[in-house]
Amino acid sequence: MDIIYYYPDDVKRNINEDNSITYILSNNTGEGFVKQYNVFSGIEIFYHSMHLEKCDYDKIPIKDTIEINFCTEGRIESELNDRKYIYIGKGDLSIFELFHEAINSTFPLNHYHGISILINIPKANISLNNIAKSMDLPNINLYKIRNNLKNDNSQIRFIIRNAKEINHIFEELNSAPKELLEYYFKLKVLEIILFLSKIDGKSIFDTPKYYYKNQVNTIKNIKEFLTENISKNYTIKELSSIFNISESSLKECFKDVYGTTIYSFTRSYRMDLAAKLLSTTNDTILDIALKSGYKSPGKFSSNFKTEFNLLPSDYRKIKKQNNQK
Structure with missing residues (x-):
């Protein structure tokens, strides 16, 4: 495989029958899996399934390489090389130049699912134009596309919130039949290249907020x-x-x-805590309500039913029945 991006040698990996590579990332915060496919020379797709807070490995800076990230679920925090932080959530698209921009990533919600596409300009420009020539299509100029993506500071820092213009492509990459995956990759990458060719980095879709x-x-x-x-x-x-x-x-x-807002975050955390206590302890409903921040058992039961479509007592009963099977 003509790899343009990889993890350090000490990261556990499996080479699969279809020549893809699965990387297994684990630490004291959880575990994550990244599956890497080669599409064309100079273009790779990565499927991320992260259930951890942080990754212990920094991204390897690769010259002349654009990184496209699409978040399908969860949230990702990227630390940039000027020590600023930026965030994307479900349905958001980000584009960076890997050599100059994102250093490492963490996952504020302890989970993240997404697709990344890496395009190495020199290699991909040759392979894509060989394809274009064989199909009697116009030349593809990735160098021009890269220049158009740059903002007034000559940086590629692009975020499209709720990227409706392109999210159908990533949805199709997620649902592609296994036996047709190779063809889907090629078609969808060409669609993405076409999309990028129409973007002007100085026409900002969404001004990134940095922290x-x-x-x-x-x-x-x-x-x-x-x-x-x-x-x-x-x-x-x-x-x-x-x-x-x-x-x-x-x-x-x-x-x-x-x-999410502080109120919504706190409410969701309390409901998850209550569900855990109902499943794993014999505490009374009143005690669980108090431990979850509710002074009123009635309000606790009402909010719990709204969240899980069950009263706390019914939820506990079903969980105990399931555990006995």
Whole structure:
């Protein structure tokens, strides 16, 4: 395989029957799998299935290589080479130049599913034009496409939120029949190249929001504080005062890092905690409500039913029945 991107030698990997490579990434935060396919010389596709908080390996900087990321589920945090942070969530598309931009990635929600496409300009320009010539098609100029993607600072930092213009391509890559996968790869990559040829990096689809390390660390500390004190209720004003951050910055930055508001995050975390306690303990419904931050058992039961379509008592009964099978 003509590999243009790979993980360090100490990363466990399997070579599959179809010549793809599966990388297995694991650490104390969880486990992740990355499956790599070669499409054309200089073009590769990666399927990411991450159930961990962070990856221990930095991206390998490769000259003249564009990285396209599409998030199908979860959230990814990218640290750029100027120590700024940027986030994409479900349905978002990002485009970076690998040599100059993204250094490493973490996963704020502890899971991420997505597709990446790496295009090495010199190699891919030759292979794509050989194909174009054989089909009597016009030449493809990847160098021109790359230049058009650059912004006024000569950087490729592109984000399209809720990328409806292109998400059908990635949906089809996710659902392609196994026996036709090789052909889907080739067709869909050519579609993406066509899409890129119509983009002008100076015509911004969405101005990326950048955050600095101290801002990100503050937000992550707030999230940890909330989960460690989930039985208590804190207002935005109180959190702002405790962590010395303005209320507007707190709300905006938290939503960009975790993809949801503080209220929604806390409510979801409480429901997940309650479900876990109902499944694994004999605590009373009242005790679980209190541990989950609800003073009113009635409100707890109502919110739980909205989340799981079951009352807490019924949820516990079903879980116990399933465990006995």
